[in-house]
Amino acid sequence: MKSFDVAIIGSGPAGASAAFELSKSGISTVIIEKETLPRYKTCGGGFVFRGRKNMPFDIASVVDKEFFEIDTYFSKKHSHITTKRDQPIISMVMRDAFDNLIVEKAKENGVTLLQNHKVESITFGDIQTLHTSEGDITAKFIIAADGALSPIAKMAGWSETRTIIPALEYEVEVPQADFERLSQNVRFDLDAIPYGYGWCFPKKNHLSIGVGVFTKTHDKINLKQHYADYLKTLGITEILTEAAHGFVIPVSPRTDCFVQKNVFLTGDAAGLADPLVAEGISNAILSGVLAAKAIIESDLDADKAAALYTEKLEETILPEVRTGVLISHLFYHQKRVRNIILKKYGQFVADAMADVFMGIRTYPKDYKASLRRKIKEVLF
Numbered sequence: 001m002k003s004f005d006v007a008i009i010g011s012g013p014a015g016a017s018a019a020f021e022l023s024k025s026g027i028s029t030v031i032i033e034k035e036t037l038p039r040y041k042t043c044g045g046g047f048v049f050r051g052r053k054n055m056p057f058d059i060a061s062v063v064d065k066e067f068f069e070i071d072t073y074f075s076k077k078h079s080h081i082t083t084k085r086d087q088p089i090i091s092m093v094m095r096d097a098f099d100n101l102i103v104e105k106a107k108e109n110g111v112t113l114l115q116n117h118k119v120e121s122i123t124f125g126d127i128q129t130l131h132t133s134e135g136d137i138t139a140k141f142i143i144a145a146d147g148a149l150s151p152i153a154k155m156a157g158w159s160e161t162r163t164i165i166p167a168l169e170y171e172v173e174v175p176q177a178d179f180e181r182l183s184q185n186v187r188f189d190l191d192a193i194p195y196g197y198g199w200c201f202p203k204k205n206h207l208s209i210g211v212g213v214f215t216k217t218h219d220k221i222n223l224k225q226h227y228a229d230y231l232k233t234l235g236i237t238e239i240l241t242e243a244a245h246g247f248v249i250p251v252s253p254r255t256d257c258f259v260q261k262n263v264f265l266t267g268d269a270a271g272l273a274d275p276l277v278a279e280g281i282s283n284a285i286l287s288g289v290l291a292a293k294a295i296i297e298s299d300l301d302a303d304k305a306a307a308l309y310t311e312k313l314e315e316t317i318l319p320e321v322r323t324g325v326l327i328s329h330l331f332y333h334q335k336r337v338r339n340i341i342l343k344k345y346g347q348f349v350a351d352a353m354a355d356v357f358m359g360i361r362t363y364p365k366d367y368k369a370s371l372r373r374k375i376k377e378v379l380f
């Protein structure tokens with residue numbers, strides 16, 4: 001039976017980045033992945049600068065396009081807002097190539113990759129035995145980087161406390177004139193769908209177009225219809241090829257804990273995507289790195305590592321995503337108030353959001369007071 005200090009389940013940005021960080025320490029590490037790499041991952045592939053600037057190696061070879069400007073459209077009656085920066089606010093990647101690059105870098109440093117290995121169950125103890133479709137593997141620590149559905153979290157005993165939202169994403173080829181028109185800028189359309197937004201992300205030769213509902217709602221929402229309507233908003237009347245992908249994104253963190261039975265939850269498994277826009281790659285990477293650092297700094301002491309990881313999450317990602325959850329609720333449920341404010345302060349809000357994407361500010365903790373101030377200014 002193969003034995004390792006750390007078994008990482010999942011080769012997405014969280015798992016691959018945890019592996020890369022561990023690989024620098026000499027701790028024996030395996031990535032266990034159920035798919036064959038490089039594998040397609042449903043995702044807009046918009047990688048924001050706060051994630052890119054912390055990458056430990058150059059990722060230019062897997063970047064399709066870089067955008068230094070973002071266009072945000074809200075209420076159909078108003079024109080759009082453009083935000084510019086000197087560095088790429090969003091880099092467009094295809095996730096198969098991007099995720100695989102990080103895995104390859106980890107492999108170069110000695111990490112073992114077991115692909116086509118699906119973890120089916122785990123026997124927990126001082127040492128964990130992972131029962132995979134291709135045989136058993138043992139490890140002291142498990143990093144669960146197995147995405148939104150996180151079967152590993154279920155196996156370790158977590159019940160569901162994240163808010164999970166549906167999103168549809170299409171890889172679309174359009175006629176050349178439409179591609180040239182739509183591939184100049186990244187575009188978010190806040191009113192494309194109730195309680196969510198639509199996005200148009202240009203890739204090298206095609207567009208990633210999607211719609212998502214970003215908060216819990218009891219209203220029935222027909223995502224396919226909203227996608228069809230969004231194509232009209234974008235002025236697309238002819239489609240050359242179209243590949244549809246639907247999946248879910250957790251947009252609130254788990255409320256109980258992030259480590260138990262020596263299983264460390266990272267990325268979507270922990271619920272760390274940005275609650276306002278569902279940008280999940282950058283926090284997946286950061287959480288993977290934090291889990292790895294906690295294990296390294298603990299000298300493989302399970303209790304110490306668990307405490308360190310929780311502390312690191314509390315110092316970095318969690319305050320931001322918890323505030324994001326509250327802001328997101330206001331943003332998507334109070335549409336009229338939001339659009340009145342955006343009409344007057346749209347540029348300010350778009351610039352603040354770009355600063356969050358750039359990693360130079362976080363969501364304001366006093367957002368309620370500042371919102372009240374802005375409403376008063378608009379009304380009086």
Ligand SMILES: Cc1cc2nc3c(=O)[nH]c(=O)nc-3n(C[C@H](O)[C@H](O)[C@H](O)COP(=O)(O)OP(=O)(O)OC[C@H]3O[C@@H](n4cnc5c(N)ncnc54)[C@H](O)[C@@H]3O)c2cc1C
Pocket residue numbers: 009010011012013014015032033034035039041042043044045046047048117118119120145146147148151152167168169210246247248249266267268269273278279280281282284
């Ligand atoms: C439609 C859509 C659009 C999105 N657009 C963006 C965007 O533009 N920008 C952005 O930042 N984020 C976006 N996201 C969110 C982003 O995709 C996720 O937050 C991110 O992929 C989380 O990374 P992760 O490493 O936690 O998990 P994942 O990337 O989901 O990786 C999990 C891995 O675990 C493997 N796995 C699962 N179960 C097992 C098992 N039992 N055994 C072995 N392996 C297993 C899977 O095969 C997979 O490779 C989008 C999400 C969706 C659904």
